[in-house]
Amino acid sequence: MPSYRAPVKDMQFILHDVLNISSSDVPGYAELDRDFTRAILDEAAKFSENVLQPLNKVGDEEGCALENGVVRTPKGFKDAYDRMRDGGWIGLDCPEEFGGQNMPYLINSAVSEMFVSANMSFNMYQGLIHAAVSAILAHGTDQQKSDYLPNLVSGAWAGTMNLTEPHCGTDLGLIRTKAEPRGDGTHAITGSKIWISGGEHDLAENIIHLVLAKIPGGPEGVKGISLFIVPKFLIKEDGSLGERNAVSCGGLESKMGIHGNATCVMNYDGATGYLVGEEHKGMRAMFTMMNEARLGVGLQGYAQACVAHQNALAFARERLQGRDVTEVRNPDGPADPIIVHPDVRRNLMDQKSFVEGARAFTFWGASLIDEARRKGNAEAEALVSLLTPVLKGFLTDKGFETTVLAQQTLGGSGFTKEWGLEQFVRDARITMIYEGTNGIQALDLVGRKLGLNGGKTIMGFFEMVKSFIKENEGDADLGEGFLEPLKKASKDLQAAGAWFLQHGVKNPNNALAGSYDFMHLFGHVCLGLMWARMAKASGAALAAGSGDAEFHKAKIATGRYHMARQLPATGLHLARIESGADTVMELDAANF
């Protein structure tokens, strides 16, 4: 059976030593001193380790069942959901006025990482509530806010997002679900949606569906899409639950992983829907939630890698096979623990250095969301928009890859269900697909985000890296191991951007064919920057005589490994980008 220990110490390091949050002027950050965040993280850790994690395997093995239109979640999920709700975790970062705790998004992200590592399928039920809350907060009327938000924030009601239809996933312009005005301000929603996570379940007394649909007579394509609230049970004037709405679960998807989460076909048969925001402006409302939702998926990617790595590490310390070729290690045992072998260590260091780098990157992204949301900082908003496809695409690709590496550490045991690593792999796989496939993230990055503010945002990013390097040039500890590789990687990223400018204008395919590599190149630069910052913070802590010298020394050693072994990937991505679109586009579809 796999186990999980929440990485509280590492989170504290990022929050305080690297991001230095309590000295930030973002509203709400000042009170986040070490003791305070430690108390929250410790509570979340206990809940993750003791309540959520033991249900992870149960969820995978039992899955969900649809009986007479009702979805039964795995044994223990309802009890855990009640405890999560009672603990106030669901509304952690929601406004106090609706019953939330008004914590920064950053703190919510740290807590989420633990919940996801412990039980990704389970956490999705509450994670989707956040999406519904965000949409209603940003675009709902005051009446809608008071009707829905208190019960969503408390977790009494759950939420869903309904976008995909059988014939359209990525291309939402093809949506067929209809919303016909009834003349009383409501619309009759008719159509079928697929792949709706938590579309139906037994955890909450009501489910608030947010549904994309077309009002007849509106513009073609994505410009004619509107967003609606469609509650499972209609709400009476007094706020109590009324009659059942004409929405039902038509089937459950049988899938590779996240078995504990119900992936539903949802049928709308003239269901009562309430318009959110303006007519035909549904896509804009969806985009409001996008940055957060995508950052949340990137987080899922490395959170699975994190728990997988922990179990790989435990195995590598215990499993005795072969002998260290260089020295005597375990003379009384029949063999040495496999962690002595260089190739096993290479594998473990790849895992460790990715997970810690990804955590720093995600926390930084979350802090930018707080800057944007709480301080109204437009530059932070633009920067996190630029970084969002990288956070989602790079961290989930690498998260999956890292989870596979962790599985590999266990050899044959990694392939068995007993050790649980294979579940992490199956669960992690979805993160590369949903909330926009990673190919779509790359398209978003190169097609939209590079040109944000006329290119000023990406130039600002380059400047930030440059300034960091310049500021620290005198630091001998950072120099060769961190600054040089970062400089080289950043130069490759700039060269790729320049290549797109030069060759992508006359032929957009030249940019599109390199978009995926660009996303990875960007990801490597971001993780390189994070490792340089972490090394600096640990260097400072050591210089100040920190009590936990081993932790900081390990941090610097891990960073050194990452810079030496991972950063050179930027050269490969640049070479691919510079090979252009010709070889990609040459074959006729018939000749594949």
Added chain:
Amino acid sequence: MPSYRAPVKDMQFILHDVLNISSSDVPGYAELDRDFTRAILDEAAKFSENVLQPLNKVGDEEGCALENGVVRTPKGFKDAYDRMRDGGWIGLDCPEEFGGQNMPYLINSAVSEMFVSANMSFNMYQGLIHAAVSAILAHGTDQQKSDYLPNLVSGAWAGTMNLTEPHCGTDLGLIRTKAEPRGDGTHAITGSKIWISGGEHDLAENIIHLVLAKIPGGPEGVKGISLFIVPKFLIKEDGSLGERNAVSCGGLESKMGIHGNATCVMNYDGATGYLVGEEHKGMRAMFTMMNEARLGVGLQGYAQACVAHQNALAFARERLQGRDVTEVRNPDGPADPIIVHPDVRRNLMDQKSFVEGARAFTFWGASLIDEARRKGNAEAEALVSLLTPVLKGFLTDKGFETTVLAQQTLGGSGFTKEWGLEQFVRDARITMIYEGTNGIQALDLVGRKLGLNGGKTIMGFFEMVKSFIKENEGDADLGEGFLEPLKKASKDLQAAGAWFLQHGVKNPNNALAGSYDFMHLFGHVCLGLMWARMAKASGAALAAGSGDAEFHKAKIATGRYHMARQLPATGLHLARIESGADTVMELDAANF
């Protein structure tokens, strides 16, 4: 439901245009003209497509069941096995004297690829018979050969390999299974083996287990291991089946994939065993089978990628989402097929170019085994020994990665069980683990194979690449697109070898920490060489006015893509190797 079409045309191209087999002087090759191989491949294709492939999903969903010591294989497996046996496929490359068809190993590999693409779990039952046949052929007595081979070759009896025990997988020196001499020439085998593929099943009337065990009083470690035949039913003097031997299946492993194949715990309780070869020389007997078995696993890796790619391609041609940004494609449809999008093509081209390159590499490897076995060519034997860890490690890593890419082409559909891609991913995953994990392959490559014949074998490989480049330097079509990238990649490989020589002697960890990257670097050079050879063959066919110009043009275009996008990976692997062991080894195991 996924489908499968056997790639007969591509196989014919490799056999005849690239390897030019019918003009080879390897005994048995002369009769292999185009029509002859075509007839065999067409038959194998029909069997794969019509009989094996439809059972692939059944096998996954139903799995195997253990009831009262008997393992029931999935519905339809027994009938398919009978048909495979009756078709003479099982003894295809076995000696005629024992009822086989004496076909070259190369032809058997081509046929195996189809069987594996169609149904990997099923094919393992017969694949393991080959291992048993090889061991007995190479090391058995004449009596053992006549007792066991005819029924193994016909498939009336099945075979297994019993190596792993709960406490030892990679490190076979730790084996505890005991073989006590009974004084009558037989041994009493006692112990427990795990992860035994096809250890018990209902397909054949007897199962011949090949078991590694220790004779008490022998040398410590791997030098004290002997190999035994342990039949499920003992054989009577007249050749008929006698009493049940004291071997039984104690349980089935629950695992990520290959559900159709029974992975058994096997208990030996004083079972009658017959020594194969000499006492304490069991490891040598095992190594005899190693090259073939490992090449067979490499083949499984790309065979899964092949069928996954076919299904991804079909999806990409049909699925309508979004519009080509450069031209009008499907004006009457609501959107364009996704194959028009550059990033979808990048993904498909990665798949296609890997699968075709891997096929050529594997067929080349198989032809070297024929050279060694049928002609007694020691150089070929050494070369294929050198290449074996690359064939196994690189092709399974990349095979899995490519299968994941194919799954990604389908977006959300790829995650559902309905489309079948996720099964290919789960099944492909084991190939990186069994028959020696890929980390062990890398260790074998750098620790043993590089030094083979005092380094002459690797030098011979470099010479071969060099000669190919030199011979073709005048060919403008090959020059920039193929020879230059190949030259650069081969130079990186040589540089890596030189770095090991320089830094690995004083500190072996410097070589070991770079072993995995070296294996991948080597793999890229091999695939580059294969693509250059294929491009040359297609160029010649086009110059000769081949009737299938589109095929050859597509081949060259695919090769160009591969050289431009994949070969630059060698630079990254070299950089990692040259970063040495220090960052890998620095952390104390306690500080991870």
